[in-house]
Amino acid sequence: MAREVRKAVGDRRYDYVSRQLSRALVAYDAERYREALAVLAPVLEDLWLITDVRVLAGRLEYRAQHWKAAAEHLEFSRASDRSDMTNMPVLIDCYRALKRYELVDQLWAEMKELSPHPAVMAEGRISAAMSYADRGDVQTAIRIMTHGGEPRQVQSHHLMEWYVLGDLYDRAGDAVTAKKFFIRVAKHDTKYVDVEARLASLGE
Incomplete structure (x- = not known):
């Protein structure tokens, strides 16, 4: 990612921006999500086109329950690689929180078709199922979870x-x-x- 950061901000600002990004990653790994978001915010605009940074921002906004902002970041990442399902469960859960159930169903269908790693699939399955529970359809939620x-x-x-x-x-x-x-x-x-x-x- 260092090369992408340098290309985005230039040599003059590289040290400061990369330092902020490193601090944000350390805070994220330590589950200090509020701190990580605050550290990342001043440099996020500079790194707007870097997919890994947008994923980090999306994950942090999700932890802050800023569902719309989180979804926007993760959609940017999804557009760069439709086959990468790593962040799909989080994106599904964002749309669940936003009550965008048509998008929940669409993304869950995509996950089922690509069938990613079982742990990722389990997270997506839970997000999709709980969206049906939210809609008052517990039986469909149970059917989704039963496999x-x-x-x-x-x-x-x-x-x-x-x-x-x-x-x-x-x-x-x-x-x-x-x-x-x-x-x-x-x-x-x-x-x-x-x-x-x-x-x-x-x-x-």
Whole structure:
């Protein structure tokens, strides 16, 4: 990215701009998102055409719940490579928050067609499913979340999917199935989100 930054701002401003960008990345990695956004803001306009910078800005705006700004940055990134699904779940979630459900459905269809890494696919699936829950259609949300069989090796995205399924079945009034999914999560991680409290509320 250094070459792109130098080309964008020239030699005179390169040191300052690259230093600000480095500080923003360090803050982002440390999950100090508000600080990262504040550090990036003064140089963002200079780096407007650099895809990786726009992705960073989009991720930070998303963390700040600035859904429209986040979507604009991530759409810029998407335009440069339609096959890259890395940020698609975040973009779907932005449109979910903005109630742009037609775009949620469109982007989810694109994800299904390209079938990215299972962890990325799981995040997109959850964003799409929860948009249907937001619309009051919990059954469609459950159908979206229900896929495949038992994984050979349980990974973090499996726990995330099971937890969401437990939550959706709980919303649908099916306490038995909700409990089944929460138990499955707790079997692998008793401290996952609030799974112990969810099980307690269901009488486990």
